[in-house]
Amino acid sequence: MKKIGLFLLGIIAGLAAVLNLGSIVVLAVTGAIALVSYHYWRKSHSIFAKVFWMTVLVISVISSISNIGAFIGIVAVIGIYYVYRKWNDRNVNPNVISDDPFTNFERQWNELTK
Numbered sequence: 001m002k003k004i005g006l007f008l009l010g011i012i013a014g015l016a017a018v019l020n021l022g023s024i025v026v027l028a029v030t031g032a033i034a035l036v037s038y039h040y041w042r043k044s045h046s047i048f049a050k051v052f053w054m055t056v057l058v059i060s061v062i063s064s065i066s067n068i069g070a071f072i073g074i075v076a077v078i079g080i081y082y083v084y085r086k087w088n089d090r091n092v093n094p095n096v097i098s099d100d101p102f103t104n105f106e107r108q109w110n111e112l113t114k
Helices: 002-019 021-043 047-065 068-087 101-112
Strands: none
Touching (some): 002 021, 002 068, 021 068
């Protein structure tokens, strides 16, 4: 039953990620424009250049923030990653002795201190 739920969650998250792929690309482009304009705003010396780069920065930040579809797509990608991790999760038995000497030491120390 758990695998069916993970499968359905993966399908829904995959569809949401694919449908919002264009928004994610636009978010990346506007974020890159914001970073570049911030860099050039800090490096500029004239008032005209500072005003120009600050205007570009404000427009790109507003465009990035208003792109709600990209944020939904990013949450969907995180959901796909969660499904992938849970699908490949192995049940580890803590009573099985491993070859790691530190875990054996911790186990033996816990037995001695009981």
